[in-house]
Amino acid sequence: MARIRLEGVTKVFGAVVAVDDLTLTIEDGEFFALLGPSGCGKTTTLRMVAGLERPTRGRIFIGERDVTDLPPQARDIAMVFQDYALYPHMTIMENIGYPLKVRRYARSEIHRRVREVAEVLQIADLLDRRPGQLSGGQQQRAAVARALVYPPQAFLFDEPLSNLDAKLRLEARSFLKHLQKSLGITTIYVTHDQAEAMALADRIGVMDRGRLLQVGSPIEIYRRPRNTFVATFIGSPPMNLLRCRFQQAEAVLVLGDGQALALGERAEALRRAFRDGEPLWLGIRPEHLALAEGPGPTHLAARVYAVEPLGVETLVTVQVDAERIALRLSVDEPPVLREQVWVRVPMERALFFREGGELAL
Ligand SMILES: Nc1ncnc2c1ncn2[C@@H]1O[C@H](COP(=O)(O)OP(=O)(O)OP(=O)(O)O)[C@@H](O)[C@H]1O
Ligand SMILES: [Mg+2]
Numbered sequence: 001m002a003r004i005r006l007e008g009v010t011k012v013f014g015a016v017v018a019v020d021d022l023t024l025t026i027e028d029g030e031f032f033a034l035l036g037p038s039g040c041g042k043t044t045t046l047r048m049v050a051g052l053e054r055p056t057r058g059r060i061f062i063g064e065r066d067v068t069d070l071p072p073q074a075r076d077i078a079m080v081f082q083d084y085a086l087y088p089h090m091t092i093m094e095n096i097g098y099p100l101k102v103r104r105y106a107r108s109e110i111h112r113r114v115r116e117v118a119e120v121l122q123i124a125d126l127l128d129r130r131p132g133q134l135s136g137g138q139q140q141r142a143a144v145a146r147a148l149v150y151p152p153q154a155f156l157f158d159e160p161l162s163n164l165d166a167k168l169r170l171e172a173r174s175f176l177k178h179l180q181k182s183l184g185i186t187t188i189y190v191t192h193d194q195a196e197a198m199a200l201a202d203r204i205g206v207m208d209r210g211r212l213l214q215v216g217s218p219i220e221i222y223r224r225p226r227n228t229f230v231a232t233f234i235g236s237p238p239m240n241l242l243r244c245r246f247q248q249a250e251a252v253l254v255l256g257d258g259q260a261l262a263l264g265e266r267a268e269a270l271r272r273a274f275r276d277g278e279p280l281w282l283g284i285r286p287e288h289l290a291l292a293e294g295p296g297p298t299h300l301a302a303r304v305y306a307v308e309p310l311g312v313e314t315l316v317t318v319q320v321d322a323e324r325i326a327l328r329l330s331v332d333e334p335p336v337l338r339e340q341v342w343v344r345v346p347m348e349r350a351l352f353f354r355e356g357g358e359l360a361l
Helices: 042-050 090-103 107-120 136-148 164-184 194-200 218-223 228-233 264-273
Strands: 004-013 015-028 030-034 059-061 079-082 154-158 184-189 203-208 209-215 240-247 254-256 259-260 279-282 290-292 299-309 314-320 323-329 340-344 351-354
Touching: 004 042, 015 042, 015 059, 015 209, 015 240, 030 042, 030 164, 042 059, 042 079, 042 154, 042 184, 079 136, 079 254, 090 107, 090 136, 107 136, 107 164, 136 164, 164 194, 184 194, 203 218, 203 228, 209 218, 228 240, 228 279, 228 351, 240 323, 264 351, 290 323, 314 340
Parallel strands: 030 184, 030 203, 079 154, 154 184
Antiparallel strands: 004 015, 004 059, 203 209, 240 254, 240 279, 254 259, 279 351, 290 340, 299 314, 299 340, 314 323
16 A cells, blocks of 8 residues: 655647646555546546556656656556456456456465455456456456455556446445455546546546546535536536625625625625726535525526426526526425515525636635
8 A cells, every 4th residue: 555646647649738847645455536627638647647648748756666767567556447458358357357367366365366356356256267258347347356366556447437327326326435445555547427536436536637626535525626616527417606796885795687785794804805897706516506586685586497206305497697507405395487576695605706717715
């Protein structure tokens, strides 16, 4: 087990800066998720840690060792890819035993160890089959078993659950979390699925266009996203953003359609952070919004755009001004389509972002 450190790591492919000056320390035993949209540089980062790609600039350390110039096999890490990369012509036994075979373990020892991990992963009865004869979930477990059979200093996962159906994905998710916590092996887990990152990770690093935007615990990132990109990338549905203007004299925020929201106790802080008339984004999570009976200083008139029952709660999307905003409501009688409603915005829960997207308050 070991901590992993990236120092100023950059990867340039021709004209594309895939990873841009990444500095990051993943602690010993930590479950770290790298989260970001397609093409933001997650896989490239992971491949550099694995030694499959050489950084254009910067250094990578595993434990105390500078591994930047070491080949993959000298790094003592195991990687599980999105497509599992099992060898199709080998049986599951041979696949799982492969890391031991290349290390010249005796045949009987290989069989013993493979059986042991296969029992844990509940694929012991599949060892004679070939990968093509397994379901997606079984293949995933076989790939994890292969990573486990020779316990590495670190695990690298690249979207390992994306080929599974929704139910199996949840099962596999809790299995992976349990396994990682039981073994305490330092893990980097790449995903573009924010729910997966939230559920699994001790800390999340959010990436966009090769840059690391924010690192923190799932709750920190959920509660205090550093900018509107992170705010709208995390959460389902994401944080609502309302474009408004700060009107200092009246201590209100004015929306494009002229509706005003009283700032109350937040007014003083806004006065210090924003100029009079300055445009800004008010950010509020769907679970913090509620319906009100009628007009009020922090109520907005809105029209119901869609109603989606989720079981425990109902997701209601309403149109306010030019924007659509989402509410998560746990009420017995949700509003109906096109109904005119009042939405209460609890100012104490609101975040305020500058026009450029950066969090101010
Ligand atoms: N071998 C390569 N040659 C040229 N460009 C590449 C290469 N590998 C990746 N890129 C580019 O680098 C950027 C980052 O790619 P990367 O695969 O790391 O993204 P990602 O975050 O893993 O995306 P996804 O979620 O779609 O898997 C992309 O613009 C991609 O097109
Ligand atoms: Mg990728």
